[in-house]
Amino acid sequence: MRHPVVVGLDGSRESLAAADWAAREALRRDLPLRLVHAWEGGVSPAESELPELEAPRYWARRILRGAMDRLNERYPQVYLSADQVPRSAPDALVAAGEESELLVLGSRAFSGIGGFMAGSVALATVAHVARPVVLVRAGQASxxxxxxxxxxxxxxxxxxxxxxxxxxxxxxxxxxxxxxxxxxxxxxxxxxxxxxxxxxxxxxxxxxxxxxxxxxxxxxxxxxxxxxxxxxxxxxxxxxxxxxxxxxxxxxxxxxxxxxxxxxxxxxxxxxxxxxxxxxxxxxxxxxxxxxxxxxx
CATH class of the missing domain: 3.40.50.12370 (Rossmann fold)
Known part of the structure; x- marks a missing residue:
C-alpha cells in the first residue's frame, strides 16, 4: 500500500508553504498528497447543525478548498485529497502521520530573530509521530x-x-x-x-x-x-x-x-x-x- 505525503493545514502562511513543499515532495516520490485540517468542535462538521459552529465550519472548509485550488493549479500532476478531522490538532496530526510516508508541518518565524519556532502543535506532533516529520517555515519557495x-x-x-x-x-x-x-x-x-x-x-x-x-x-x-x-x-x-x-x-x-x-x-x-x-x-x-x-x- 502506498502511503501518502500528509500536510497539516491551518490557513497560516507557514502551513501554505508546507503544503507547497509537500506537493513537490509528493511529485518527487510519486505519491498522493493528503491535506488534513483539524476540526476541534468534537463532532464532524457535516453532522453538526449548531449555529455557533457555522462560522468555524465555514472557515475550515475555506482553508481546505483554497489550498486544494492553489495546489491543483501549481501541481496538476499530484493526486490530492483533503480531510477535516474532528479532533484536536496534535491528535489529528499524529493519527494522520502514522498513516503517511512523511508528515509536513509549517513552522512559525521568530519576531526579529533569524531562526524559527516550531510552536506547541508542531512540537507535540514531532515528539509522538513514528514517521518522519518535515518542518517548513513561511516564505520557503521551490x-x-x-x-x-x-x-x-x-x-x-x-x-x-x-x-x-x-x-x-x-x-x-x-x-x-x-x-x-x-x-x-x-x-x-x-x-x-x-x-x-x-x-x-x-x-x-x-x-x-x-x-x-x-x-x-x-x-x-x-x-x-x-x-x-x-x-x-x-x-x-x-x-x-x-x-x-x-x-x-x-x-x-x-x-x-x-x-x-x-x-x-x-x-x-x-x-x-x-x-x-x-x-x-x-x-x-x-x-x-x-x-x-x-x-x-
Missing part, C-alpha cells in the same frame, strides 16, 4: 531548494542544494540514513553527513594525543556505518564532516546552504511531554531550510 544560477539569481533549473544529515554512529542510524540517502537520490543532490564528537575531561598533557585518537576513531566509525549505504546508493555523492564540537552547532553551520536537513529523534516509551532531544530541538528552532525529524529506536 527556488530555495536549488542553488543560485550562474548569475547568482534564484532558479528552479539549477542543481539542488545539498541534503545534510546529522548522525551519531554509536546509535542506530538505519531509518535516518534511509531517509537522507533517498532524499538526496530523488534530488540528484549531494549528501553531507555530519558527526560531532566531544573530548572527555582529562589532564592537559594528554589532550593532544587523545584528540587525534578520538578524531581517527570517529572517522572510522562513521565510514563503517556509511559503507553499506554508499553501496546501496552509488549515485549519491557523499561527503563527511567529522569535527570536535557541539552537535547542534555543527549542524547549524553545515545547514547554512542546505536544501534539507535531517536529524534523528529517539523514540520514547512515554506518551507525555514534547521531548525531541536537544539536537533536534535546537535545529528545529534555528535552521532556515526545511528540517526532517526522523524517529529511530
Amino acid at each position: 527556488e530555495d531548494e536549488h542553488l543560485p544560477d550562474e548569475n547568482g539569481r534564484p532558479s528552479t533549473r539549477s542543481p539542488y542544494r545539498p541534503v545534510v544529515v546529522g548522525v551519531d554512529p554509536a546509535h542506530r542510524c538505519e531509518d535516518l540514513f534511509a531517509f537522507a540517502f533517498e532524499s538526496a537520490r530523488l534530488r540528484a543532490a549531494p549528501l553531507k553527513v555530519v558527526h560531532a564528537w566531544r573530548l572527555p575531561y582529562m589532564p592537559t598533557a594528554l589532550e593532544a594525543k587523545a584528540r587525534r585518537d578520538v578524531q581517527r576513531a570517529a572517522e572510522r566509525a562513521l565510514d563503517a556505518v556509511l559503507a553499506p549505504w554508499r553501496e546501496k546508493y552509488p549515485t549519491v555523492q557523499v561527503t563527511t564532516v567529522v569535527e570536535e564540537g557541539r552537535p547542534a552547532q555543527q549542524l547549524l553551520d553545515a545547514a547554512q546552504d542546505a536544501g534539507l536537513l535531517a536529524v534523528g529523534r529517539r523514540i520514547r516509551p512515554a506518551k507525555l511531554g514534547t521531548h525531541t532531544g536537544p539536537v533536534a530541538h535546537a535545529v528545529m528552532h534555528h535552521v532556515h531550510c526545511p528540517v526532517a525529524v526522523v524517529p529511530h529506536g
Whole structure:
C-alpha cells in the first residue's frame, strides 16, 4: 500500500508553504498528497447543525478548498485529497502521520530573530509521530531548494542544494540514513553527513594525543556505518564532516546552504511531554531550510 505525503493545514502562511513543499515532495516520490485540517468542535462538521459552529465550519472548509485550488493549479500532476478531522490538532496530526510516508508541518518565524519556532502543535506532533516529520517555515519557495544560477539569481533549473544529515554512529542510524540517502537520490543532490564528537575531561598533557585518537576513531566509525549505504546508493555523492564540537552547532553551520536537513529523534516509551532531544530541538528552532525529524529506536 502506498502511503501518502500528509500536510497539516491551518490557513497560516507557514502551513501554505508546507503544503507547497509537500506537493513537490509528493511529485518527487510519486505519491498522493493528503491535506488534513483539524476540526476541534468534537463532532464532524457535516453532522453538526449548531449555529455557533457555522462560522468555524465555514472557515475550515475555506482553508481546505483554497489550498486544494492553489495546489491543483501549481501541481496538476499530484493526486490530492483533503480531510477535516474532528479532533484536536496534535491528535489529528499524529493519527494522520502514522498513516503517511512523511508528515509536513509549517513552522512559525521568530519576531526579529533569524531562526524559527516550531510552536506547541508542531512540537507535540514531532515528539509522538513514528514517521518522519518535515518542518517548513513561511516564505520557503521551490527556488530555495536549488542553488543560485550562474548569475547568482534564484532558479528552479539549477542543481539542488545539498541534503545534510546529522548522525551519531554509536546509535542506530538505519531509518535516518534511509531517509537522507533517498532524499538526496530523488534530488540528484549531494549528501553531507555530519558527526560531532566531544573530548572527555582529562589532564592537559594528554589532550593532544587523545584528540587525534578520538578524531581517527570517529572517522572510522562513521565510514563503517556509511559503507553499506554508499553501496546501496552509488549515485549519491557523499561527503563527511567529522569535527570536535557541539552537535547542534555543527549542524547549524553545515545547514547554512542546505536544501534539507535531517536529524534523528529517539523514540520514547512515554506518551507525555514534547521531548525531541536537544539536537533536534535546537535545529528545529534555528535552521532556515526545511528540517526532517526522523524517529529511530
